[in-house]
Amino acid sequence: MNKTCKTFKRPKAIYLLVIFLVSVIFFGYNNYKNSHKRTIIYVPFSHPPFNTTPLYPYHIEERSKCIGRPPFLVLLIPSLPEDVVIRDTIRKTWANESLVPGISINRLFLLGMPSNNQTQMAVEQESSVFHDIIQQDFLDTYNNLTLKTLMGIEWVSRICPQVKYVMKVDSDMFFNPWFLVRHILEPGKPDKLGFFTGLLVKGSRPRRDKGSKWYISKLQYPKSVYPPYCSGTGYVFSGELSPIIYKEAMEINMFPYEDVFIGMCLDRIGVELSKPAGNWFEGEWIQYDRCQFAKLVTVHHYSSEDLLTLWPDFLKAVEQC
Ligand SMILES: *[C@@H]1O[C@H](CO)[C@@H](O)[C@H](O)[C@H]1NC(C)=O
Ligand SMILES: *[C@@H]1O[C@H](CO)[C@@H](O)[C@H](O)[C@H]1NC(C)=O
Ligand SMILES: *[C@@H]1O[C@H](CO)[C@@H](O)[C@H](O)[C@H]1NC(C)=O
Numbered sequence: 203m204n205k206t207c208k209t210f211k212r213p214k215a216i217y218l219l220v221i222f223l224v225s226v227i228f229f230g231y232n233n234y235k236n237s238h239k240r241t242i243i244y245v246p247f248s249h250p251p252f253n254t255t256p257l258y259p260y261h262i263e264e265r266s267k268c269i270g271r272p273p274f275l276v277l278l279i280p281s282l283p284e285d286v287v288i289r290d291t292i293r294k295t296w297a298n299e300s301l302v303p304g305i306s307i308n309r310l311f312l313l314g315m316p317s318n319n320q321t322q323m324a325v326e327q328e329s330s331v332f333h334d335i336i337q338q339d340f341l342d343t344y345n346n347l348t349l350k351t352l353m354g355i356e357w358v359s360r361i362c363p364q365v366k367y368v369m370k371v372d373s374d375m376f377f378n379p380w381f382l383v384r385h386i387l388e389p390g391k392p393d394k395l396g397f398f399t400g401l402l403v404k405g406s407r408p409r410r411d412k413g414s415k416w417y418i419s420k421l422q423y424p425k426s427v428y429p430p431y432c433s434g435t436g437y438v439f440s441g442e443l444s445p446i447i448y449k450e451a452m453e454i455n456m457f458p459y460e461d462v463f464i465g466m467c468l469d470r471i472g473v474e475l476s477k478p479a480g481n482w483f484e485g486e487w488i489q490y491d492r493c494q495f496a497k498l499v500t501v502h503h504y505s506s507e508d509l510l511t512l513w514p515d516f517l518k519a520v521e522q523c
Contacts, residue, residue, distance in 0.1 A: 244472040246395035246442060254359040254448050257352060258338040261315070262329050265361060272364030273306040274389060275382075276441075278354035281335075281373050283316035283325050283342055288373050291506040293332065295513045296377040305383050308365075310357070311335045311373075312350040314342030351434075351460040352451055359445035366393055369438040376504040376512075378495060380520055381482070382438065386499070393440065398468060399476040400437030401483035401500075404430045406462075422457065430475055431465025433485055436500035446471055492516060496523035 277297055281289055289311055297309040313335055316322050329335040338353045340346055351370060358368055367387050371377050383389065386399070406428045408418035439447075450467040457463040468475065480497070487503040488494075490512045495501065496519040504512075 244396045249446055252445060252449060254356045254445055256338060256356050257349065258340045260336065260338055262326070262335050262337040264310070264333055264336055267308060267333065268362035268365070271306065272362060273308040274365070275305065275367045275369060275387070276308045276310060276358055276362060276365050278351070278368060278370045279309065279311050279373055280347060280350045281311040281313055283313050283321050285373065286324065286328065288506045289328070291509050292373060293334070295509045296379060301379050302383050305389060307379065308362070309334050310354065312354050313337040314340045314346055314350060316342055345458050348456055348458060348460040348463050351464065352448065355444050355448045358441065359448050363441070363445070365441040367438055368441055368444060369436065370434070371436040371500060372434065374503060374505065375435055376495065376501040376509065377436065378499055381497060382499045386438070386482070395440055395442060396473055397476060398432065398437065398439040398443065398473055399478055400432030401435065401485050402430060402475055402477055403433055422455070428462050429465045429469035431461050432475060433483070434459070434461030435485060435502050436483055437461070443473065492519045493523035495519065
């Protein structure tokens with residue numbers, strides 16, 4: 203009896219020693235690994251409130267758009283001053299502010315300055331009718347798109363700080379506000395804080411060939427990989443992030459691709475991008491299908507004509523899919 207006990211005890215002690223050593227090595231390695239990872243985590247409300255200052259003076263500001271009634275969702279839609287027809291279509295289709303019953307949505311088109319005086323007069327006229335345009339005094343060019351996004355985020359931070367969520371969506375998109383509100387933002391549930399989602403892009407690299415339209419010099423961006431970001435075609439985030447993103451943006455060099463730039467800010471703040479549970483944000487064009495489109499948020503490349511054609515059919519999706 204005694205003998206068998208003894209012979210079993212020794213190997214047990216050895217097993218324990220081995221397990222102990224393996225654990226020490228494993229945890230040591232993990233600690234080492236983690237020390238090389240980013241360790242800042244965004245903690246909502248740990249940031250003191252601060253005021254934002256616009257980068258350029260506003261021509262059209264819509265200061266009273268939010269007074270007394272903070273909306274659930276603000277839609278920020280970059281638009282060219284001359285794209286009157288596209289804005290008109292978007293107002294009648296996916297950015298109609300009263301589409302989702304019981305949910306207040308504010309639509310804002312983001313404009314820079316046109317080079318032509320007549321276009322500017324038309325913009326001011328249009329703005330006086332719809333009050334859904336904001337415009338700052340920078341030239342409206344492709345390479346100034348980052349300034350447009352920052353204008354929108356600055357506006358939200360200062361004029362509409364109580365908004366629950368902000369969605370930036372391009373004007374050449376199909377967008378489904380019902381799915382976004384009901385299945386992602388879920389108004390009945392506690393507010394999501396530090397939330398940011400969209401079409402995730404990971405491991406994207408700056409183009410170093412000088413001939414490329416997307417060329418980025420090492421001076422503009424020295425690292426070989428961009429931080430993760432959400433494609434600028436459509437992304438959504440919690441409103442309380444707005445002033446924090448804006449403040450961070452003021453501290454780093456401007457970058458021409460607004461989506462990558464916002465990714466850089468989020469990386470510095472320590473916000474983790476949420477991975478959508480399905481293909482809710484489509485980066486490529488897909489053929490319109492009523493019930494398929496009812497279960498996603500955005501699809502890329504939908505022209506004004508396409509939207510006007512499919513919209514009456516899509517309205518049926520709300521009841522039938
Ligand atoms: C916006 O949607 C509401 C509710 O569906 C509808 O009554 C209204 O006509 C729409 N407005 C426009 C400009 O299409
Ligand atoms: C456009 O031209 C009109 C008349 O020439 C002038 O009154 C107005 O200030 C100009 N507007 C802009 C935005 O330059
Ligand atoms: C952006 O806007 C500013 C201010 O109007 C202008 O000076 C600059 O040339 C624009 N940048 C680009 C790249 O178009």
